[in-house]
Amino acid sequence: MVSSVVQALPVGILPEPLLRAESTGGKFLLMAFAVLLFAAIFGLVLFLASLFKGREGEKVQGFLFALPAIFLLAVGLLYPAILTIIQSLRGRSGEAGFSLDNYVQMFTQPELLTVLRNTALWVVLVPFLATAIGLLYAILIDRARGEAFAKALIFLPMAISMVGAGIIWKFVYQYKQTERPQIGLLNGVLKALGFETQQFLLDAPLNTLMLIVVMVWIQAGFAMTVLSAAIKAIPDDIIEAARLDGVSGFRMFRFITLPSIRSALVVVLTTIGIGTLKVFDIVRTMTAGQFDTSVVANEFYNQSFRYNAPGLGAALAVLLFILVVPIVTYNIVQMRKEA
């Protein structure tokens, strides 16, 4: 059904002047036009809906309200997803006969196995490191002076783009030969301590770990914020009762804090895990997936748009989808439990 809708879409729906603009003013005019057009569609739906009255009319109204969103999702997400799944089963080009070739290749070709190994490394390390650091920091600064400021410092990397984060860290890792003056912070430290400087982004498997550090740097703030809120939500009387029983220090953390924030911990771990599975920007910006650093989302891009293998790219996208499903399901179940 959806495919016939797509077939019926008009070819070249907009005239050229409404498609592109060269000058700055033209661009902003185009933007204003788009917002007005969208607002007009919004108004039209409301107007059409208001034409239907009475009990039967109300059902039509409801459907009309939901229609634009449902239409866009069906044509722009569901239908393409189905096409991608089909494409992944039709060879490297995505146009040959049906086969499992792409999936077989994914699990046999050495370069792609490296991609899978890297992805596994990311998904194991990033959530646990980011959560551990976030939790430690949340505990250390809990009710300390300047807590809000201390939090903002760790949280700020969340607000910047992963491209920006990639640039920031690429500069930290910058390599110069040992005897020359260093401009990268990390190699500067190594040299000051008397070690040889390292090509952090070139030498596998060290380079993958160096990229993982960037993602941990970004995600720790998220973990810290959620866990800090969870810690503050622990009822005082539980803590009082435990203290009266002589519980304190590390035992308090182990037997009171940790169990109380368990579901928040799971939500944080799974949420970061999902984000990590889809990581693309960091790898793309820092190494473009060269030197054995590629991950599934990056390899999807390379295969689809650079190596002219859309079928294999589609298979990688489907793999991403399959990997995400169990984590999302678990995440949602835990979120429901939490409240």
Place this chain on the structure above:
Amino acid sequence: MSTLQPAATPESVTTESGVTVTGKRRKKSAAGNAAKAISSPWASLVAVVIAVLWTLPTIGLLVTSFRRQIDIQRTGWWTAFSNPGDFTLENYRQALAPSSTSSFSQYFINTIVITVPAVLLPIFLASLAAYAFAWMPFPGRDWLFVAVFALQIVPLQVALIPLLDIYVNKLGFGASYWSVWLSHTIFALPLATFLIHNFMKELPGELMEAARVDGAGHVTIFFKILLPLLTPALAAFGIFQFLWVWNDLLVSLVFLGGTPDVAPVTVRVAELSGSRGSAWYILSAGAFISMVVPVAVFLALQRFFVRGLLAGGLKG
């Protein structure tokens, strides 16, 4: 089902700010106790070390963006403070000058032009749909809502190639803003509809009933009663979507390519990083130009941002 929504977190967020206000009256907490166990000076030291590690990389690039091209290549940024007179705005001047080849100004404008409709459109559409799902009975409503909810798990990668094909070969958009406006809207709709629906569902039904009795139609109710009440939820989602679109690389890269006509700053910076990886004078300035707006938004609207972030972790 109601827990994925923004209303589930505000208490914790307000406690957070509440605590900083009443910081004098320091209550003992489980965490405070644990921290004490590691003994106070050590705890402070570890916290300071983490805070320094988390800020130093950014400071490094920020300092670099104010240094002369020749100095950047010759000495580490940490040595720059011995000669404060050498700091310069030249990198930013080059990065912003409209005529220079390494200018980011066109890309910066593209980012703005991409972001505004890509934030407004999903808010329009999702609030309409959410209202229908929450308060207007119609046939097939429940399973349609479940379907929209379930679409949250589809990674956008799965849709990119066929969507590109539809834009280029059917709609004739090519590399135009329309492709990214629509794509960002589509990818945002499941989460937006879901969040706003949950928020609407929390509002008392009597409110709607009373309005109906007074003869108000759904359109009136939507604008006069719901929209004002919805502002916090729309703001939370709006800020989240704003940062998502502003910082996006993949969607723009796929649908727009790298031309100054349409490509946003992120695409340009990523491209420069690949082709002129050692041109730090322009890379550092460009990176900070792209960061300044989201960081300002974050600092100004932190509360909404945290709330939207907690609720929106699944997106993409």
